[in-house]
Amino acid sequence: MSNAIAPFNCIILLVSIFLSNAAFSLENKSPEEQLVSQRAEFLRIERHIWNTSDEDFVQRVIHLGDYPLVPYLIETKILHDLNTDKADQVRAFLREYAGTPLERRILRPWLRYLAKKNRKSLFMEFYTPVGDTNLACQYLRYQIEDGESKAELHPQIAELWNVSKSQPKDCDPLFKIWQAEGGVTEGLILQRIAKAANGGQHSIINYLKKLLPDEKRYLADLWKKTRRSPSTVIQLNEFKGQYPEIEAEIITYGLGRLIWRDKAAALKTWEEAQTKFAFSNEQKAHVANKFAISMAIAKHEDAEAWLVTSESLELDPEVLRWHLAILLKDQNWSSIINLVEKASPTLTSASEYQYWLARSYAALGNESKANELFQQLASERHYYGFLASAKLGQSFNFQDQPLVIAQEVVERIQALPSAKRAFELKELERFHEARLEWRFVQQQLDDQERLASAVIAGQWGWHDQAIFTFANTGYLNDVNRRFPMAYSEILIKEAERNKIDPEWAFAIARRESSFMSDAVSSAKAFGLMQVLPSTARYLEKKRVSDRSLMNPNTNAKLGNKYLRYLMDKVDNNTLLATASYNAGWSRVKSWLPESETVGADLWVETIPYRETRNYVKAVMAYKQIYQHQLFEISDSKTPKLVKDSVFGELVQMQIPINVGD
Structure with a gap:
């Protein structure tokens, strides 16, 4: 081993063997004060790392003792002025931090360096997939050079090539070899054209067209024209019928977009196209789905007929939801009951359907049945549960069941090196790296320990990670920590x-x-x-x-x-201002009732944007929870009456036909 390599191997050994027992000597300081001092020293070393000799760097690292972020300094030092003489340093580092976020931090730049320098043997030794297309292409190219089996390599290359966008130029040599070996088939080319047209990088279609035989190139033109203008499908005479399955796929795609622009033309074209082409059941379901949702949002007179047609072809939650919305707009309560009770329980057991079933029974005078359903919903902590409680005039059920975690479990998790690194990175506001380390912590824990880690994150004031961890584990009843x-x-x-x-x-x-x-x-x-x-x-x-x-x-x-600002725009209506925060107040104004006021719950359910609709429901539910939280920490001894609560006001609210100026 050369002397140039030895100092860094010494560092690795210090980190992996000696540093756990090393002391960061700071007299008369508490552990918290010691950590603050170590943190400051870490930042000082980091600032000067580029002009620090290996020998001085080793001494400073030793002086840092057991500080959790020492590996990040070592990684930075190794990557400075990379050369192949550092192979042993990289090996030692990767061996020590295999599987951790630190592994990828050093492996990706190291592999890129080796690929650039064409150091094949070292590249092949170190290669592990790191989510880098260039490196994946280089690895496969080296395997071809080494005579690896085409049967094993071609599917891997096809997977890299058959995507909706252009791949990096560094992959071109690999693709040329693969193409020369007969890897590119007409089927793959047509698949990639379809991907590029359907939401991908349509500019690559011209390149792909040249790979097709002359008699099939018109298919690429049809895909590209339809991508640019879905009205292309109106001209059915352009679809020659030579390859009807592919042409039917293009027409299906085009009609799914045309219905949003020109409903009359889309309806007429679909009727004519069915006399010329045999569409698969999947394609018919796709067209019916797009037609149904588009017409429901536009309040088209044929919307309900298309919703029924779509429901007969496939079980789609969004279609059923829009069927409900159409009936709600007309306040067709008996039809809502019929829809909910006859549709698949897999979908209609959801709280939104049970709430509107209750509302429908109440509107038709069956208070007993309505209250029975409201009572079931009121036991739950969510938007519809709070609505139901407000309808009944009873207190909200927040289902707060705080977790109690044994202190030894907390201490065991906090003692993990990755947890220590995550905490320090968070304290330094290096949140991206901190989250990567925290995800790695989660991978090392069982379900109960993951719940404990959510509690730890909350104790650290790392609220987003506490919230996400609770959501990922499925434990939702620790209300104070989740909110x-x-x-x-x-x-x-x-x-x-x-x-x-x-x-x-x-x-x-x-x-x-x-x-x-x-x-x-x-x-x-x-x-x-x-x-x-x-x-x-x-x-x-x-x-x-x-x-x-x-x-x-x-x-x-x-x-x-x-x-x-938004409240001023919408006459101090919090519900409308919430929707405006997500979708913009001018758009929300366009969603107001046309002729008469409607109940707030009904208006929310018919918001045309799914994102905004779900956003409003979530914010209102969160607002109710936080209203309760604020009361809990206040000096007040008298909680708000249900009628004066967030949802008490919501169930009494009517959305007007005009707001603002």
Whole structure:
């Protein structure tokens, strides 16, 4: 072994063998103070790691003692100025931290380096899938060079190639070899064209078209035209019928999109297409499903007929739900009873159907049957349970059953190296790495220990991980831990400043981020209350940085300010403002009743956007829970009457036909 390698092997040995017994010598300091000092020293070493010699680095690592994040320093040092002389260092590190998040942190850049330098033998030795397409292609290419069996390799290459988007250019040499060996079949090409057209990267269709024989290239053109404009399917004469199964697939796809743009044209085309093509039962079900839901949302006169047709072809929860919504819009109570009682119990046993069954019986004067169903629902803690309790005028059942975890179990989990690393990373606000370590902790635990880890996360103030862990384990009755009073000082302060209910602010934050201060949505909304930069700019009349939006204080200030803005837009109607927080107030205004007011519960059920509909239900339920939580910690001895509670007000509320200006 060369002298250049020895210092780092020494580090690995220190970490794996000696550091557990090493002492970080800090006189007259408590364990908490010692950890704070170690944390500060860790950050100092990290800042200067690039210009620290190996010898000095070893001494500083020894000085850090048993600090949990020492492996992250070693990983950083190994990856600095990578070269093949570090192979032994990488081996030792991977051996020590196999299976942990640290393994991938060093393995991926190491493999990329080896691939770039074309160090085949080392690459093949170290290769393990790490979710990197480039590396997977390189590995398969090396296997081909080594003469591995085509029968084993071709299916793996096909899986990499047959995707809806263009793969990295580094994969091209592999794909060329595979294609030359006869791996690309017409079936694969047509599959990939369909994937690209149906929500994928349609620009690759031109490339794929060239791989087809001349007589089938028109199929690629039809897919591309239909992707660009679903009205292409109206011109059925363009569908030659030479390959009817594939053409029927294209027509099915196109009609599923056309129905949202031109219902009359879609209906007429479907009728004509069935005389020319033999559609499979699956394709008929797909068309009926899209037609039914689109027409239900548009309140089309044929909506119910299509809903019935769709239900006869497949059991789809969304179709049944929209059938219910159509009947609710007409307040056709007897038909609702008929729908719920005759549909599959697999679907209608859900609380929403049982609630509307009860409402229907009540509307038709059968109070006894209605109250029996309401009573069953009122025993549960959810949106419909709270509605049922309010209808009956009885107290809400929060089903709070706090977990009691033995202290020795807590201590055993906290002593895990990965748990210690997760805690330290959280304290340093390196939340992504902390969550990776915490997920690794979960993998090492049984079901009861995972519940204990949820309690630990809550004790650490890591509320999002406590919430997610409870959800993943299926234990939902530890209400205080699942609905913590997180960031209470700033949320209550900003809610009161903006004259909104604090329980509403808590409910919004709980639904938006589960109190994850660094949350970023696919729409690029940030932080605790998921504030968009554009919203922040509008409210503040200046640009607000993404980093600022990650600050809980700034985010809570802007989130509550936006709630106040929405309340002003919708005449202080919290239900409409909640929907507006998710979908935008102008869109919510377009959902208001057309001719007369409707009950709030009925209006919520007929919101056309599933995401917003579920969002409103969740926030209202959370608001009720937080109203109870706030009472529990208040000095008040008198709880709100049911009629004055969140759901007491909701069941009395009528949604108007106009709000605002």
